[in-house]
Amino acid sequence: MTELAPLSFANGDGPLADLSVLELVGEFGTYAGQLLSDLGAEVRRVAHPRSAADTEAALGELSGIDVLIRSGGADTPELPGFDPATIRSAHPRLIQAVLTPFGSDGPKAGCPSTDLIRLAAGGLLWLGGYPDGEPVAPYGGQSSLCTAIFAAIGVLLAVLERDHTGHGTTIDISAQEVLIQALETSLPEYELTGKVRRRAGSAPQEAGTGLYRCGDGYISMVAGRLGTARAWRRLREWLVEEDVPGAEELFEERWETLEFRQQPEAISRFAAVFGAFAETRGKLELYLEAQRRSIALAPVNTPSEVLVDPQLAARDFFREVPDEITGRPRTVPSPPYRFWAERDQVVAH
């Protein structure tokens, strides 16, 4: 058996180690540059040019640069002489990634935005929130992060292309279009059934699937659909073993079908039975026991709880880096991918 060793991309050894990236910090943050930096690219960050002198300086920095990452659109006005086409004519090998709210052209390209506005335009906002209230955005500037991820994907495709052709290209990334990748079933549902999927909130949409309150917060569970029929059976067995009042009833034949479990009557009856049990348990206890039974249940964690998650700790996921501004240590996640290779290859490399 060969032995595997992790591939480290520090010390100029990553797959992008030959690439110099200049990232102009703007509306869409610095995550695209971070993703490339984690793969070995040398990334330098400067503020977006705001004056003719800034533009002159930024243009001067472009020789020797392989990738330029920048935000565009109304919130990051383009200064004369610093548009992608002009830059491209002077630097034909340069790959430019322009992150914009709605794309670089089209009737709405010049509209200003915020994260909330981009989520509205991309359809993700429509799906979030409580059925009896307004649509609610997911936390934390998701539109910028998602756009940055697809910018990194676009850049990598352009790098592969340039390796073969020698030509750079301009990647035009639209946050609106990026978010449409996240709309799940809603497009085919409309096309096939004419039904416009709406926000459903966190309340269960079927018995066994959704958010449930427990002793110290909430848990999220999926038991019964998409190949988890066995989990639904195990869930009932668990409740019976715990002598939960009403659990026996869940073994009646009608509970076998997903159609019944999606009826309001079933949803509320199950919520009452399971809820009475869950109220007496903590979310961690429920997580461990459910997973022991191969039921997809997870605690609704606070960020502090994520920081002490035993799985993430066992994998040394969090690390401390000096904060770019304050210099103080800052706890950050590691990249979500690890590269491994056979040990002899790693050493040889």
Next chain:
Amino acid sequence: MLRGIRVLDFCWVGAGALVTKLLAEHGAEVIKIESHARPDNLRLSPPYAPGVDGLDRSGYFASRNNDKRSFALNMSLPRGRELARELASRCDLVTNNFRPGVMERWGLGYEDVARLNPSVIYLAMSMQGADGPNRHYVGFGSTIAALAGLVQLSGQPNREPVGTGTHYPDHIPSPGHALVAVLAAIRRREQTGRGALIEVSQLEATVNMVASAISAAALGEEPRRQGNRSDLACPSGVFRCRGEDEWCALAARSQEQWLALAAVLDDRPPLDGDRPLAGGLLLADARFVTLEGRRAHEDELELAIAALVADRDCNELASSLQAVGVPAWPVLSSVDLLEDEQLRERDFWRSLTHPVLGRIAAPSAPFRAGKDRTGPTQAAPTLGEHTRDLAHELLALSDQEIDALAAEQVLW
């Protein structure tokens, strides 16, 4: 761009399927392995084409598997596993998002495949990673979002957490990060001739989407749900307009934007300078004159805005606000998006013809290279649609051998 790259694809259901979808759209040959004995669960998942039975009727499956080739191979039979290994030896990438151990039991773990094919790039994207105490834990996008902290942080502060309303991690965080890693590994292989194992943890991919909250919590500043409000804009919210379930998102992140917003809502021409005039409901209100004032009275501000927009047409309101430089947009649903002018102008939607579903709209990749759009060209395959072609091309099987293997339910 990825022409010549062949992928043996065991990515089922959600997250993984979007990785190989984008690879396929960019020219890779993606061979999806499943069988009638064990189809991809997504084939059994609604929405379905009305009035149709069987494994080729799921619109959800179709939306994630365009441009792939389907090879029906029964992995529960030894001969099926043997053929899969043979296929793996002729592919550049092998991908899966099973629980750790499944591929290994089939003799298709990274080390097994690398023995046959040393330069293979192997993507394993499990829920929580290949090692650690919870490596075998099961999950879905929604439970991973809960575990990662995203659900707790999303929603109104005075109500229960609400999350994103979807299995969000499956749609962008997990496949997006995996694609970054795969494309980097392809470049490394082109430069060095070497393969690699890429291990993606879907939990870790999602925690990266709330990294700022994690960093804050580590400093003792536990972030809280804030609904649609923002530290960067005030107001920042979603307001009901005339009609059923019509909502306009709007925000102001500068004094200039606030004055323009207030003027539109007060239905007055924009003012010259910062000084409010008497008469307008928002502009005349002393509480809302400065950003500090608006923040201090955000509840009242939102109530005032809600009252002013309740009778307005959402699209007209958003257009009026956009015209004066205010960030505003109708909250678009799936049907709105299919008709959206901006997307149409950018040639975003493709139309594919599926043998069971008929014509379906499919989104392009969300970026252009110059003016070039890359996106879906072929509808998702029916189960086993390409088995015979691929058995000829890659396994050099004759028609008789293929028929015999089909009768034995190996190619099935």
